[in-house]
Amino acid sequence: MADVSNLDFIYRPIKQKMEEIISPINFSTYIEKLVPVEIDGRYIVLETLTENFAQHITQHLADKMRDAIIKADVGVTDFKLVVKGSNDYAYDSANGAPAYVPVSNLNKKFTFENFVAGNNLYAYKAAVSVADDPAGTFNPLFIYGGTGLGKTHLTQAIANHILSVKPTAKVIYVTCEQFVNEFINSMLAKGVEAREKGNQLRQYYRSADVLIIDDIQFIIGKIAVQEEFFHTFNELVSRNKQIIITSDQHPKQLTTLQDRLKTRFQGGLVVDMVPPDYETKIAILKVKALEKRTLVPDDVLAFLAQDSGDDVRTLEGRLTKVIFASKLHEEPITVDLARSALKEAVSESGAEEITPASIINAVVGFYDVTKEELIGKCKKKELVLPRQVCCYLMCELLSLPLMSIGKELGDRNHTTILYSRDKVSELMMVNDKLAKEIDDIKNIILKK
Numbered sequence: 001m002a003d004v005s006n007l008d009f010i011y012r013p014i015k016q017k018m019e020e021i022i023s024p025i026n027f028s029t030y031i032e033k034l035v036p037v038e039i040d041g042r043y044i045v046l047e048t049l050t051e052n053f054a055q056h057i058t059q060h061l062a063d064k065m066r067d068a069i070i071k072a073d074v075g076v077t078d079f080k081l082v083v084k085g086s087n088d089y090a091y092d093s094a095n096g097a098p099a100y101v102p103v104s105n106l107n108k109k110f111t112f113e114n115f116v117a118g119n120n121l122y123a124y125k126a127a128v129s130v131a132d133d134p135a136g137t138f139n140p141l142f143i144y145g146g147t148g149l150g151k152t153h154l155t156q157a158i159a160n161h162i163l164s165v166k167p168t169a170k171v172i173y174v175t176c177e178q179f180v181n182e183f184i185n186s187m188l189a190k191g192v193e194a195r196e197k198g199n200q201l202r203q204y205y206r207s208a209d210v211l212i213i214d215d216i217q218f219i220i221g222k223i224a225v226q227e228e229f230f231h232t233f234n235e236l237v238s239r240n241k242q243i244i245i246t247s248d249q250h251p252k253q254l255t256t257l258q259d260r261l262k263t264r265f266q267g268g269l270v271v272d273m274v275p276p277d278y279e280t281k282i283a284i285l286k287v288k289a290l291e292k293r294t295l296v297p298d299d300v301l302a303f304l305a306q307d308s309g310d311d312v313r314t315l316e317g318r319l320t321k322v323i324f325a326s327k328l329h330e331e332p333i334t335v336d337l338a339r340s341a342l343k344e345a346v347s348e349s350g351a352e353e354i355t356p357a358s359i360i361n362a363v364v365g366f367y368d369v370t371k372e373e374l375i376g377k378c379k380k381k382e383l384v385l386p387r388q389v390c391c392y393l394m395c396e397l398l399s400l401p402l403m404s405i406g407k408e409l410g411d412r413n414h415t416t417i418l419y420s421r422d423k424v425s426e427l428m429m430v431n432d433k434l435a436k437e438i439d440d441i442k443n444i445i446l447k448k
Contacts, residue, residue, distance in 0.1 A: 015031070017069070026060070057081060086168060110153045116276075119276065134210055140268040142265050145272050147401070148313040150273060171210040184225065212245075213246070243268075285315065285319055292323055318342060356394060358445055359445060391420035392421050
């Protein structure tokens with residue numbers, strides 16, 4: 001282990017160069033928290049807090065970090081990355097390409113504490129049981145139900161709980177769409193590259209302690225990917241590792257799924273999630289209002305719960321519109337205001353006036369960029385923030401799945417939308433200027 005003072009002497013100019021090259025958000029979130037722990041020949045070994053941080057750095061920042069190290073000219077020319085508490089390198093360019101490590105899809109806000117069980121108490125207790133004893137009684141755990149009922153919240157709550165108890169556990173949460181695309185892309189490669197990509201993916205998923213696949217129905221009709229998943233499933237179960245699966249249907253109803261996969265899905269515990277009843281809707285609204293730090297009277301909660309449809313996303317969308325209307329008009333939240341706010345958001349034909357296009361137009365006008373720049377791939381700092389703000393506003397003001405929002409913004413994936421939404425939410429808490437900008441854009445959207 002190198003002398004601490006010597007490490008600091010070497011790392012300080014490297015860190016300064018990184019700050020010049022890397023965006024402020026990435027620098028403050030990831031680089032600022034890195035700790036130099038060793039010099040290994042021409043490499044400086046940096047320690048990061050979590051595997052999720054290591055994944056993001058590996059995927060998005062490694063090249064810029066290496067460039068900063070070279071420009072600092074302090075005798076080292078590259079870096080290795082280690083997760084705190086681990087003895088293995090999470091990133092080591094000396095061993096060729098890094099292992100396959102996609103950015104984590106986990107949302108830290110999805111916990112058991114803020115999940116309202118209501119009439120889904122059975123599913124909730126099953127999830128808690130699995131979180132407390134992974135690969136114990138219920139393996140696999142198969143949760144099914146319609147869109148927007150909380151399956152993703154519940155499965156990610158399991159993941160977050162396990163990681164809070166054992167931070168070094170390898171918990172993988174992935175949408176089935178992402179899982180399918182990854183294996184299809186590896187199959188499209190040629191020769192040695194195809195074999196290497198396929199092996200990396202297999203090693204990554206089969207080394208999991210907990211594997212969560214969301215929306216398994218997307219695997220239907222994809223025989224080669226079903227074959228891969230079948231063997232991954234068997235490998236994990238044989239090693240006593242937990243598998244959690246969600247779907248919009250019971251395994252028996254997935255008619256074109258291989259019978260051997262159906263049999264395995266039903267070999268553990270199969271639980272369904274049902275639409276929230278009236279009392280559960282009220283409880284959900286109270287929790288969401290508390291998260292938004294807003295006091296909403298009981299009669300308004302009752303009004304919002306009426307005729308709100310079956311899914312939680314629509315319910316939260318109604319609440320968001322009312323809270324925003326209260327801030328916009330500087331009026332207390334009442335049933336009359338709520339009724340007016342929901343009417344404002346609906347045109348005579350019954351369609352929402354607030355659309356992805358209206359949000360994009362408001363954002364590009366406010367930040368003086370073009371639509372092509374906003375939804376394009378350029379990662380200049382002056383385009384990244386407007387793009388993230390647009391993600392945030394679409395998530396806040398529209399009742400759309402994350403995948404649909406991603407398609408509106410240049411076919412971006414579920415992970416990118418989640419990251420952008422949460423990043424802007426975090427920044428607004430400490431950056432009054434940004435919070436004011438977003439309020440101004442909301443005003444533009446509603447007044448159009």
